[in-house]
Amino acid sequence: MQVDLNADMGESFGLWTMGNDAALLKTVTSANIACGAHAGDPDVMAKTMNIALDQAVGIGSHPGFADLEGFGRRRIAMPLTSLQNSICIQVGATLGMAKAIGATVRHAKLHGALGNMTSEDEGMARGCYEAVLSVHPDAILLVLATTAQETAARSLGARFACEIFADRAYNDDATLVDRNLPGAVIHSPSEAGLRMVEMVKSQAIITASGKLIKTPIDSICCHGDTPKAVDIAASVRLALEDNNILVTAFSGRTS
Numbered sequence: 001m002q003v004d005l006n007a008d009m010g011e012s013f014g015l016w017t018m019g020n021d022a023a024l025l026k027t028v029t030s031a032n033i034a035c036g037a038h039a040g041d042p043d044v045m046a047k048t049m050n051i052a053l054d055q056a057v058g059i060g061s062h063p064g065f066a067d068l069e070g071f072g073r074r075r076i077a078m079p080l081t082s083l084q085n086s087i088c089i090q091v092g093a094t095l096g097m098a099k100a101i102g103a104t105v106r107h108a109k110l111h112g113a114l115g116n117m118t119s120e121d122e123g124m125a126r127g128c129y130e131a132v133l134s135v136h137p138d139a140i141l142l143v144l145a146t147t148a149q150e151t152a153a154r155s156l157g158a159r160f161a162c163e164i165f166a167d168r169a170y171n172d173d174a175t176l177v178d179r180n181l182p183g184a185v186i187h188s189p190s191e192a193g194l195r196m197v198e199m200v201k202s203q204a205i206i207t208a209s210g211k212l213i214k215t216p217i218d219s220i221c222c223h224g225d226t227p228k229a230v231d232i233a234a235s236v237r238l239a240l241e242d243n244n245i246l247v248t249a250f251s252g253r254t255s
Contacts, residue, residue, distance in 0.1 A: 002246035003200050004161065004219035005237055006030035006142065008062055008111065010048035011039035011071075011225060019224040025051050027233045029249045030058040030219065032109045032142070035090030038064035038072025045097050053103045058249045060142060061094035063087045063132070064111030071225075072112035073179075080124065083114075084131035091135045107161070107252075108132045109142035110149070118152070119144045119175050125152035133158060140252035145205060145215040146174040159252035161218035164199060166192040166236050167226060170207040174215075177208060189231040193239030196220055200245055218250040 009025075010033035011018040018039065025031060031052045034040030040048075052059050064072030066086055091108060098105045110118055110128060118125035125148050132139055133156065143149035145162035153160035167186045169177040177184040186192050199205060200220075204212040222233040237247050 001200065001244070002248050003217060003240065004029050004250040005222065005233065005247050006032060006060075006109075006163070006219050007222050007224045007229070007233060008032045008034070008109075009224040010034040010044050010062070012044045013039055013041050013068065020230050021048050021224065022051055023230045024222075024224055024233055025055045025057050027230070027237050028057060028222070029247060030060060030107065030142075032060045032062035032111075033094060034111070035061055035063050035093050037066040037086060037090050038068065038111050042097070045094070046101060049098060049101055049103050053101065058106045059098060059103055060107035060109055061091045061105055061132075061136070061139075062109055062111050063090035064114045072114065075113045075117060080127045084127055087128055087131040088135050091132055091139075095136060105136065105139070107140040107142050108136065109163070115144065115149075116176065119147035119149050122148040122152050122155075125149045126155060129153060129156055129158060140250070142219060144174070145217065146213055154255070157254065159254055161250040161252050162216045163219045163221055164196075164205055164217055166196050166220050166222045167232055168223075170205050172207050172209055172211050174205055174207075174213050183208065185226065187226070187228055189228055189235035192222075192232045193235040196236050197239050197243050197245070200240065201243070216253070218253065
């Protein structure tokens with residue numbers, strides 16, 4: 001049994017620092033790097049990619065709403081074509097920077113509110129993924145398992161990987177509990193580790209109510225912007241390896 005461990009990063013901007021990417025990159029096997037819309041800038045992108053390259057960590061683009069003030073976590077209503085254009089620019093920037101430093105972009109994952117909205121709306125998800133693939137045809141789409149994102153990826157015949165979250169609670173429809181609600185974010189590294197072992201072994205999402213939703217699990221996300229992100233990632237990896245679960249980069253699936 002094996003699973004990937006990913007984190008969102010490259011989300012600092014100018015003099016403002018978010019997370020400890022260098023430390024996380026010693027633990028994770030995939031990095032979702034901000035593209036400058038919800039966070040990040042060219043210098044941060046280059047620095048993060050270089051560290052990922054040195055650590056042999058898989059690099060992915062992490063497009064979101066162009067919302068620096070809200071960190072891409074505010075739901076924005078906009079025409080699909082405008083959203084697709086924004087995603088094309090973001091993914092293109094990631095590919096360009098990777099080429100400049102001699103790296104390769106392997107996957108793409110939608111950020112924040114964009115990720116939440118596309119997990120609920122198959123048409124929106126399909127439109128976003130069409131934009132990603134128009135610029136990066138070989139991208140593996142990192143999707144929220146069992147949601148509209150996965151349905152959209154399957155309908156496109158794209159390679160995808162099913163993701164669950166180490167530090168977030170789930171609703172009974174496999175969407176994430178609103179982070180503004182009590183218990184939505186898991187702060188205990190040991191709790192995160194134990195629940196990930198349980199989910200990976202059972203190949204199921206375990207919701208806040210205790211419901212099991214069967215799904216392939218290809219990757220586990222540890223958010224890079226939480227105070228205990230590094231500790232949570234390390235605890236999850238240790239717990240997995242202690243239970244003979246290999247932590248390694250995903251290769252993607254089509255079914």
